[in-house]
Amino acid sequence: MKKTEDEVSAPVRPTTEPSRSTYTVRTAPGAWPLLGHLPRLLRDPLAFLRSLPAHGDLTWVRIGPWRALVVCDPALTRRALVDDRAFDKGGAFYDRVREVVRDGVLTCPHSDHRRQRRLVQPAFHPTRQPGYARVMAEHIEALTGSWYDGQEIDVLKEMQTLTARIAAATMFGASLNAATIDTVIEDLAVVVPGVARRLLMPPLMDRIPTPGNLRYDRARRRLRDTVRQAVLDSRATRTGENDLMSMLTTMHGTASPPAADHEPQDAAPSDTELVDQAVTLFLAGAETLATAMAWALHLLAEHPDILERTRTEVDTALAGRTTAVHEDLPGLRLTGRVITEALRLRPPLWMATRTTPAEAELGGHRIPPGTNVVWSPYLLHHRADLFPDPTAFDPDRWDPRHPTPPPRGACIPFGEGPRKCLADTFAVTEATLTLATVAARWNLHPVPGTKVSANPRATLTPHPLRLRVTART
Known part of the structure; x- marks a missing residue:
């Protein structure tokens, strides 16, 4: 097989494997x-x-x-x-x-993780990515097409709306309406900072009925109740064979063979297990990914030279179109490096x-x-x-032709090992299509007089982050 230019030119990367006997x-x-x-x-x-x-x-x-x-x-x-x-x-x-x-796949103990990963992993098989990308492109086009020339946008809120809509569509098909998705977004906006605040609180303080504790408890309960109802509705109708909930309820025992002959096939997941997985995927697929994409857009706006290079790549890859699709991904290498560098510089986790x-x-x-x-x-x-x-902010450090590329394994925004994020390819695809579509349609301008800071909550959130968008001619 003939090697690509990148493969021929790429230097050997050093690894992060131990080279010392003592630490x-x-x-x-x-x-x-x-x-x-x-x-x-x-x-x-x-x-x-x-x-x-x-x-x-x-x-x-x-x-x-x-x-x-x-x-x-x-x-x-x-x-x-x-x-x-x-x-x-x-x-x-x-x-x-x-x-x-x-106890979803993100948080369950080691003793149950292998079973849960077998349950969820088939939903993120590479063969399913083109279908997910079509859903992503539809929602990205709808959101970015709703902006108007000269509008000042709350970038994090816009990205949270986008990622929540995509998460809902890929998990439940068309069964989740806009009002329900808005409720989920509102609850996540309370729950995520609440988790961070409670990290430094003694557990006994959880019981004190402070306004913050009451808001957190209400949002947490309503989030789970909303997702539970969506799971029950999806399980009752099963109208969308390609949505994640349908896969989880119909593919158990056949999605992938057991690791060894003596291992039994997994039983059908209970409603509670489905709710745990759905809330987990909402938290990761909406909040965490929205934060990553907001940072990437901010960094592009702050570096107009890199934005211009990205726009040139996008114009070539999309050939006059204004919405990026799955087939464009091979031509969006710089765009991918922008996302990788944003994840390095401002990792949500x-x-x-x-x-x-x-x-x-x-x-x-x-x-x-x-x-x-x-x-x-x-x-x-x-x-x-x-x-x-x-x-x-230097996306070129990830160019495979860079003379001194970063050590392999030094950048771990999705974790590492058997608990590495299952949806890393899904997330990178969504972020790449979003950045490419925004670059194809809009110019990005920082709002004068605002200074964006990194707010370390449960995720590393940009605050405040507003950009002015002007239409490209």
């Missing part, structure tokens, strides 16, 4: 009496994370009486994520996310936790049972030894 473990400096590192986390959590690699490969931090081990080395991060038996889903972050999604059910080993050090282990894409993505000039 350092230290406690981060600057802890306050009783409060530990909480004041530094509250003041600027991103700066605090960026400071930790200077202190050790594995760094202990303390928030009041609670201790956590932050993994600062890329090779050790990969080890922890790949060994999901020793480093199971859990800890403060996932304990809070479980309040919303319960900026920090997450694992826990050790039993004593574990990492980097030659004993990790006690019950340890909260923190891993952070944001931390790794901002290491200058992995990414020169790490705060710069």
